[in-house]
Amino acid sequence: MLNLPIYLDNNATTPMDPRVLEAMLPFFIENFGNAASRNHAFGWKAEEAVDYAREQIAALINADSKEIIITSGATESNNLAIKGVFEMYADKGNHFITVETEHKAVLDTCKHLEKLGAEVTYLQAAEDGLITVEQVAAAIKPNTVLVTVMYANNEIGVIQPIKEITALCKSKGILFHTDATQAVGKIKVDVIADGIDLMSFTGHKMYGPKGVGVLYVRRKNPRVKVTAQMDGGGHERGMRSGTLNVPSIVGMGKACELCRLEMDADTSRLSKMRDRLEKELLTIEESYINGNIEHRLPHVSNMSFKYVEGEGLIMGVKNIAVSSGSACTSASLEPSYVLKALGLDDELAHSSLRFGLSKFTTDEEVDYAINHVKEAVEKLREMSPLWEMFKEGIDLKAIQWAEH
């Protein structure tokens, strides 16, 4: 039996694994202690649980547990990394390099720093969503302190050439931060092999709880420090004060452990499922995959369907929960700046859907989604004057459209 609507928006958030919840439950009422209480067993128990979770988290990314700074989520981690470097390394320089298709938590943080005197270069991604190490090299200046490039994109899932960029940064003595929110727990991310200095990720994209995230801060070669953005009791090696959210940290630890153990099996199953979804939807005329298909997360697909409008399409696929980006500016649907950055607004009229599968997605659900989308696109094209014109061979760009 299918439960409708079907959740296929796992890049927004994932459901929690029941085993994660189970691990968390004792830390609400029974073991409620403050991990910073040094004088009694309540505190010790909480601290022990947090230490264990830190080990679980570190193991997933091949880090040392001392390098795990707990935050409230990836947005805070991104803020802490970028603003923290800006302040900590102010005497070294004030130039930052990032990419225009980054998440807003990175872009808006950079914009904020620009107001405080930072200089930021926003690299332009190619049509397939990727940047090259040559672009980074060309943007480096004597005062560059940080390069921040997301590991995998949240809208189209493309994976940036992280290793090449970190090798370059290392040779120039520049720090490298990555927002790895969509990648950690989904594909192998190894901070040593990848040469990452700072890395943000969060619990709720990997079957863990919301409201807890991590900033990985390298301690050796080089030893990295960031200035705290939250002052107080000096928790997390002085980089992030605030009483630790023990149940969520335990949950994050458990989620990381499960990902470490089960990720490979999940990945191979999900990539087959995703490929099947795409293959079927590509049988729809004038449908396209957005972003590079070779360097991409296994569970994500972003597809465009020409001559149907985004909001109309979302209304038509009401039995599946997906995210929609539109390159055109319909009244209430925000255009996707990521898709626009890839040059998709050059096309006159299309809308896109992002499908994000999870380890809980079933073949039956994918089958349903395929038929549901096919029907909706067909129905909307049946009533689309643009589709009719396209079929008659009329060039839409040659028409003088009336503004309204």
Add this chain to the structure above:
Amino acid sequence: MAYSEKVIDHYSNPRNIGTLDKSSKQVGTGLVGAPECGDVMRLQIEVDELTGIIKDAKFKTFGCGSAIASSSLATEWLKGKSVDDALKIDNMDIVEELALPPVKIHCSVLAEDAIKSAINDYRTKNGLSPIEDNKKHY
């Protein structure tokens, strides 16, 4: 966003989707909107040569549910009306009938524009001068 029941009904069961022969002298065609704006409506009327009554109306719309519903409703209202009466259809009537929220009022405006544009096309084809639209929508 919550759509009204009537919008959902028109979206799910649109009335009068289709295409009339735009080369016919009895057919007026209005094409309004722009793909970049996310709405394009094409509305057509077929006028009875003897009675001057709109005997058929068809539409095709690229747009959101409210735009589809506005044009679908417009075709329903147009059928059986004289051309002069059709000119009296006001966008606010559509807003009211479909319970459109403020952000969707432009859909009704577009439908009214499509009606006027179709009528003017018909008038021009039949040697009449187009009606000037003096109405301020905003």
